[in-house]
Amino acid sequence: MNQFSPAELSPDGELMSESMRSRYDFIVCGGGTTGSVVARRLAEDPNVSILLIEAGGSDRVPQVIDSTQWMWNIGTSRDWGYKAASSKTVNGRTPLLPMGKVLGGGSSINSSVWARGHMNDFNNWAAASGEEGWNYDNIFKVYCKIEDWQGTPEAKRRGQGRLLNILQPENPFPLVAGLIKGAEPETTMGPLSSSCQLQKVMGYLDEGKTPSGQKP
Numbered sequence: 209m210n211q212f213s214p215a216e217l218s219p220d221g222e223l224m225s226e227s228m229r230s231r232y233d234f235i236v237c238g239g240g241t242t243g244s245v246v247a248r249r250l251a252e253d254p255n256v257s258i259l260l261i262e263a264g265g266s267d268r269v270p271q272v273i274d275s276t277q278w279m280w281n282i283g284t285s286r287d288w289g290y291k292a293a294s295s296k297t298v299n300g301r302t303p304l305l306p307m308g309k310v311l312g313g314g315s316s317i318n319s320s321v322w323a324r325g326h327m328n329d330f331n332n333w334a335a336a337s338g339e340e341g342w343n344y345d346n347i348f349k350v351y352c353k354i355e356d357w358q359g360t361p362e363a364k365r366r367g368q369g370r371l372l373n374i375l376q377p378e379n380p381f382p383l384v385a386g387l388i389k390g391a392e393p394e395t396t397m398g399p400l401s402s403s404c405q406l407q408k409v410m411g412y413l414d415e416g417k418t419p420s421g422q423k424p
């Protein structure tokens with residue numbers, strides 16, 4: 209039987225398809241949500257070599273593949289195990305601050321809720337950085353470019369046919385509809401700008417199967 213060094217094996221013990229090289233065109237540190245997407249995008253160019261380094265182990269475990277089991281990753285080896293500092297405001301408690309330590313990072317242990325960020329946050333970042341690319345008009349186009357919205361088509365607000373399947377919950381808790389309706393009179397900034405409208409875009413990713421950050 210062949211003996212392989214740890215460097216020749218993937219985290220779940222499979223032989224890597226090629227030996228480690230001594231040089232790479234790109235080294236991405238952290239195979240979490242962002243790092244995995246960056247590495248995948250770089251890999252679209254077949255002429256470049258990429259090394260993705262992840263501190264955690266394999267994402268091929270049931271608690272990651274089935275996102276309804278997301279909470280069973282917390283406190284395991286797939287969680288860095290951070291805690292907040294003790295605070296008088298929470299009676300001296302130290303709440304858990306989970307963070308993924310596994311291929312896919314947070315996207316491997318999160319609950320797969322798809323909620324777009326708030327317009328005001330992006331616009332504030334654009335103003336603070338002087339970088340127009342961060343304003344919500346531009347970010348909105350990026351959201352549409354990555355979504356495969358499975359609900360009623362709304363070409364002006366939702367992307368279709370792209371990498372991420374977005375489903376609406378089949379039986380949302382009745383309080384959700386009431387909450388959205390209750391907020392409607394307060395929203396005066398137009399259909400794309402109100403947080404109420406943004407939350408209606410919320411959905412779930414891919415029928416409970418976690419699209420770990422390495423895949424999209």
Ligand SMILES: Cc1cc2nc3c(=O)[nH]c(=O)nc-3n(C[C@H](O)[C@H](O)[C@H](O)COP(=O)(O)OP(=O)(O)OC[C@H]3O[C@@H](n4cnc5c(N)ncnc54)[C@H](O)[C@@H]3O)c2cc1C
Pocket residue numbers: 237238239240241242243261262263264306307308309310311312313314315317318319320321322323
């Ligand atoms: C329990 C939980 C539930 C969540 N639920 C949702 C949700 O439903 N919807 C949603 O949109 N967001 C959710 N989030 C947030 C979302 O998952 C994160 O915002 C997102 O994953 C952050 O991506 P990131 O690339 O910045 O970091 P991460 O995905 O955390 O990636 C960082 C990666 O770097 C690795 N790393 C760190 N240090 C090193 C090192 N020295 N060497 C090599 N690798 C290293 C880590 O192990 C990790 O894999 C949730 C997060 C958690 C923890």
